[in-house]
Amino acid sequence: MSEKFKKIYFDKLSEYAGIEKDESNPNHKEAYVKLQEAGNLTREWAKIIEKKSFINGDSSLKNQPTYQWGNKFKNYTWAKIYPKKGQCKELAYTVGIEADIGFVTKIDTINQSGDIRKEYEKIRGNDDENSPIVSILSIDEGINKSLEELADWSIQSIKNFEFSYEEVYKKIFFKDENVKKEELLSNQIYKYPLNQILYGPAGTGKTYNTINYALAILEDRDLEKDQTSEDRDKFKNYMDEGRISFVTFHQSYGYEDFIEGIRVDKNDQDQLTYDVKSGVFQEICDRAIGKEAVEQDIDVVLDEFAAEIHNKNLKLSTKTGTEFTVLSKSGKDITVRTSTTNELYISKAAIKAYILEPSENIRQNQAYAWSIAKHLQNSRNILKPVVDSKTQPYVLIIDEINRGNISKIFGELITLIEDSKRAGNKEQLTLTLPSSNKPFSVPKNLYIIGTMNSSDRSLTSVDIALRRRFEFIEMQPQPKVLKDIDIKELGKNAVSNILEVMNKRIKVLLDRDHCIGHAYFTPLIEDPSLENLMHIFEKRIIPLLQEYFFDDWTKINLVLGENGMVHTMNLDSTLFLSMNPSEIEHLKKRNWDVNNYLFQDAPLAIKVNALKQIISPKQDYKIPKLENTVKEAS
Structure with a gap:
């Protein structure tokens, strides 16, 4: 059964209106909870109206039974409904309940005062059932209606208002009575x-x-x-x-x-x-500005004209009176011939330019194009920009x-x-x-x-x-996009947590402009497997970090939680026979590479631990390495 408003909501509105809320008073707490319930129902009431009558609309309600200033109880609840998203936020349809009055539907201003509010009040008149833009339902009638029935009552009330939303907006914000509805709405887009x-x-x-x-x-x-x-x-x-x-x-x-x-x-x-x-x-x-449609129309006209004069001569005169012949041997291009010249090709673009922007001045010695444009303007119905x-x-x-x-x-x-x-x-x-x-x-x-x-x-x-x-x-990266990815070995939220932790480290080690975007991990939405996640780290994340940190492997390792995805490799001391052991040890610390063993041959449990190490590093974590260190070094 659909929810309904209750009489107790009106009792509480009436009893506590204007009283400052006392956090230690249990009666005040109870009243606050009841009035929040009334606010929730008011929101649902507005949502139903939006769904039924304003599909592209937007409804909202700040469900707080007390005023922001003074922390005193209100004597009403109300929600606002904008007929269309993106329209003005200064005017809305409102629905709500008021103590000792009942259920109210009206057109009302939002956060307006001064002259604008005065103009509105001239239209509204008294804030009662005699107003042309206010409708009231008694408490007894309203509490017996479901939210659906209340929404239907509000919708019918809006239809019966003497002035529409657009007319009220026009009367308040536009003094010019000649303003058209289209112009009014265009100011709101x-x-x-x-x-x-x-x-x-x-x-x-x-x-x-x-x-x-x-x-x-x-x-x-x-x-x-x-x-x-x-x-x-x-x-x-x-x-x-x-x-x-x-x-x-x-x-x-x-x-x-x-x-x-x-x-x-x-x-x-x-x-x-x-x-x-x-x-x-x-x-x-x-x-x-609608000009392209005009150009397309002119292109069609020029093509038709070329086809019409195919192997058929047309006599025209220039602005100075010189006669010439227009023809088209191919039925596509336009050429002219005079008594003193051979055939000259005439650019369709030049003719189009004169049609689009008529002028009595001959531009760039285009006398023939000017005359053809004049002929087409006089003989054909060409669109205007x-x-x-x-x-x-x-x-x-x-x-x-x-x-x-x-x-x-x-x-x-x-x-x-x-x-x-x-x-x-x-x-x-x-x-x-x-x-x-x-x-x-x-x-x-x-x-x-x-x-x-x-x-x-x-x-x-x-x-x-x-x-x-x-x-x-x-x-910025949105880890929440990845929160529903459920990799069996890691569980839900693991991927989003991995991204979030790595980005926290990057912000400290580099800056916020070099965080890792969530899109790198979105392939896991279709294929939430551990193998796919490891592939993303090997082929996309680590190369990206190499670019960001200019191959500073120490910092890359820190971003990865020192989990062994990158590691130092053993160094063959025979490569540098003249160096002493301390120098060899220093070079060894710089001998970093991607840990291929971890990405390819390591057991599943080791891969899982490496990924968990990113989120929750452990001091006793051991870097995964091949058992054959000689082979690794080579």
Whole structure:
């Protein structure tokens, strides 16, 4: 049977309202526990409403029966429900119980005072059943309803409110009565920073988490939710749609790849052509303002035009009145012929540029391209660039952002990605691109997510221009990801404990930027075997530690709990006949190597003890070695 609120909750609210809680008073303790029960039920009530009516919503409740200040008992419990994750946090639907009143559903402001609260109270009027945005159910009626029935009552009350959530928000925060609902909602989508970098040691899931962050931006996915195969499918679909672009920076990556550059190609006449091609960044900026759809439409128009004039001449005139003939022998390329010249190839990109940005000025001696563009504009229905897609976010993911030369890749456009310099903002900037001579600005609905391996380059040495324009989100190793790995010989939590202890040592011996990421151990989720764990240590962890500590084997040994995975090897004194025994002994301490015996031939019990030694080192632990030390030395 579904849980219900009890009359005693209202009795306690009424009896203790405004009284300071006395920790030594058993009656106060009892009242506190009862009111916590009421708070839990209020939370469940809100969760049911969220599930039924606000699938993409977010509900929360701070279940504390006393005020933060003064430690006095409240006379109510309440939970807030935001219709959509990422919307404003200043206004919410609320549900709860109040002493001597009953069950309440309303639209209410959150943590607001002054003029905003006054505007709200003008709309709400009296805080009772006569308010256009408040609904009340008596105590007797409410305690006889299940939580499901209370949720249904709240949902119906919300539907019956005189003003919707959007209308209340508009009336409070927007004085302009002409503000449209779409504009209102667009002001609520910018929950996440426009420019952010996920940074941390190798293997902490930075690239993996870009999927979570991208979906959080595009569809309000909860960042705390575990990633599923369905999420990865959504991510791929968004990439196919062009809503997400992914690029990896490297030392050879440049402005021409990222923004735009001149590319050499051949036409049907085997002539070299030099066209300006957009890079990844310009392409997604164009998509974000709807320009790419226009360009695709123009490409179709140009292809159709070339096919139409195939072996059929079209007479046109330049701006100065000179007649010329347009033709296409192949049905793909466009050429012109005049009375004084042979056939000239005309770049489709030049024609497209005039269509996209009409001008009466002839650029770069392209009189023929200008005339053809004019003809197509007058004779065909070509789409116009739109900018009303600003409420639809786009995401550019830059993996390994610190591996590229930022000045070389972004050039003068690094300024344009700043929040305040984005198109549509008060301080918006527009620059002219050097190759195409086109004006360019960065739309404010484009989000940039970078990843950076902090063990590859410390955060302090990152390009200052980059650091100033991005928010940095640290991604540290998460041992809890490995807590359910159950290796029979070690038990649950052993792997997560091993990672946690090793990283504590690394932080002391080196720094936090060189911790070992949990991703190195995630193969154990599919194959939780001791052999697999030993393989990970031999082939992945020890080589990583060699790189981190520059082959300082003493420190590597300390990180591993001196468990014998690396060890000093016997040294043949005949190799250095002129050295005395003390010198030989000194060299012997430097003669480190991986203990192949432990990883390959050692009995199972010895391997188990070596792994346990990482977590709980023992003074009397003996380093596992081959019985034949001569063979080991050789």
